Amino acid sequence: MKVIIDATPFDPWRVLDEYQKKMPQLDGQYGATAVFVGTMRDFNEGDGVSEMFLEHYPGMTERHLENICKQATGEYQLMESLVVHRVGAIKPNDPIVLVAVWTAHRKQAFEACREIMEDLKSKAPFWKKEQLDDGQDRWVEKNTKGY
């Protein structure tokens, strides 16, 4: 299980590949990997968005993400989990978040990946400030429904 708060742009597929290669306990054992990647859009609430700043509460963020992963590990028998989340200045198309889980079977993988993502969105202390195309900026005060 690993949680990374990253202040620089990351390539989720490379991070995923490198992490999995370092996990010998997965070798020959896992039957499913579920991955979610969240990416910045260039619009929100009907406005063009040119950039975003992601703030977090250092310490509390890591603690809550670790707790979320621990809970999912128990509930879905995860063999491994990885969460990477950006902070700082972000541009459209930049990956914001990566959630990956490894399990024996697909049901647990799909459900755990989704549950970690939904818990992250409701509990982990991150906040987005959008820079709009017209030069204004604003805090995002609520998450989009998303599904």
Place this chain on the structure above:
Amino acid sequence: MIHVKFFASMRDLMGDDRDIDDEIIKEKAINTVDDVWKYCADGKERSANVLIAVNMDYVDGQTQLKAGDEVAFFPPVTGG
């Protein structure tokens, strides 16, 4: 001493982080999170959707505080 932090739009509203020293805690009878808000807010109402953490765990306004605690006020989270 109690350490008080504000994040995101709460920082815009309330200003920078601050420490409340022991003398003021005693003088103003600051015992709970609600007392901390009242001391820092200068009459500002706390919106119902403001989240509170003490020592990085979510709590409510009635939570009793002790010396050294870190109290944080912030808006609904919007990560992911």
